Amino acid sequence: MVHNTQEPRRTASAGADSLSRMPLDPPLASRLTDDFLRVSRRRLETRLGQIERCLGRLSDAQIWTRRHDIENAVGNLVLHLCGNITQWIVGGVGGEPVSRDRDAEFARREPVPGGELVARLRAAVQRADAVLERLTPTDLLQPRRIQGYDVTVQHAVYHVVEHLAEHTGQIIWATKGLTGEDLRFFAYLDDENALRGRDP
Numbered sequence: 001m002v003h004n005t006q007e008p009r010r011t012a013s014a015g016a017d018s019l020s021r022m023p024l025d026p027p028l029a030s031r032l033t034d035d036f037l038r039v040s041r042r043r044l045e046t047r048l049g050q051i052e053r054c055l056g057r058l059s060d061a062q063i064w065t066r067r068h069d070i071e072n073a074v075g076n077l078v079l080h081l082c083g084n085i086t087q088w089i090v091g092g093v094g095g096e097p098v099s100r101d102r103d104a105e106f107a108r109r110e111p112v113p114g115g116e117l118v119a120r121l122r123a124a125v126q127r128a129d130a131v132l133e134r135l136t137p138t139d140l141l142q143p144r145r146i147q148g149y150d151v152t153v154q155h156a157v158y159h160v161v162e163h164l165a166e167h168t169g170q171i172i173w174a175t176k177g178l179t180g181e182d183l184r185f186f187a188y189l190d191d192e193n194a195l196r197g198r199d200p
Contacts, residue, residue, distance in 0.1 A: 029137035036140070036154070037132050043161045044085075047168040048125045050185060051078065054175040055114045062178045064111040072106055074174050077167045078117045080105040085124040088160045092146035093153050094131035132157065 054074070055063065063075045072080070083100045091098035112120075140154040151159070172183060 026137075033135065033137040033140055037135060037157075040157050040161050041129055041132050044125050044128060044164060047164045048121060050168050050183075051081075051121060051171055052118050053183060053185075054171050055118050057175055057179050057181060057183070058114060060111050060113050063114050063117070064109075065178065072170075074171050075112055075117060076106050076108055077171055078121055079108060079112070081164060081167055082120050082124045084163055085128050085160055088146055088156050089128035089131050090124070092144050093135075093156050094127075096127075128160070 055078070058074065064073045066073045080102070083102055083105050086098050087100045090096050091100075135153065140152065140157075142153050144151055144153060144156055146156055172185075175181075176183065
């Protein structure tokens with residue numbers, strides 16, 4: 001849980017211009033878009049659920065504990081995720097006006113209660129989901145400048161899904177260390193019938 005969080009390189013997406021000129025069979029383009037967005041939306045919801053479970057196992061003191069100054073508390077990571085999702089999807093892709101202070105997400109020391117963190121993160125994911133729900137195949141290749149980076153809409157969505165997964169892993173690791181508990185996220189693997197209809 002270190003302060004330096006990697007973001008996409010500040011370069012235009014490779015091949016974005018040429019891809020935007022490539023003709024795609026409309027039904028295929030629609031199916032590709034639908035599948036990409038379906039998986040992306042499911043990933044956001046799954047990671048949200050995992051973080052909610054972690055926060056539910058931690059006291060407010062544990063949520064804001066840190067062993068070293070260079071570490072981020074779980075609470076800081078949740079604030080950071082709220083900011084990233086909102087800036088990149090709600091603002092960058094959806095075009096809604098947003099305000100973000102990224103440095104403040106990491107600098108925060110005054111505890112925000114776990115219940116409020118859950119509510120903030122869920123609200124950010126729900127707003128992002130509403131944006132993703134209305135995207136079209138053409139939208140995915142549209143250029144955007146977000147946080148100083150030149151990306152396509154598809155790149156922006158992929159970044160947020162990947163970024164959320166990265167920090168979810170950190171939050172899970174921290175929660176296990178703080179509680180000594182097995183969170184049992186994959187207990188359903190013991191039952192083959194439970195795998196039906198699930199994403200991996």
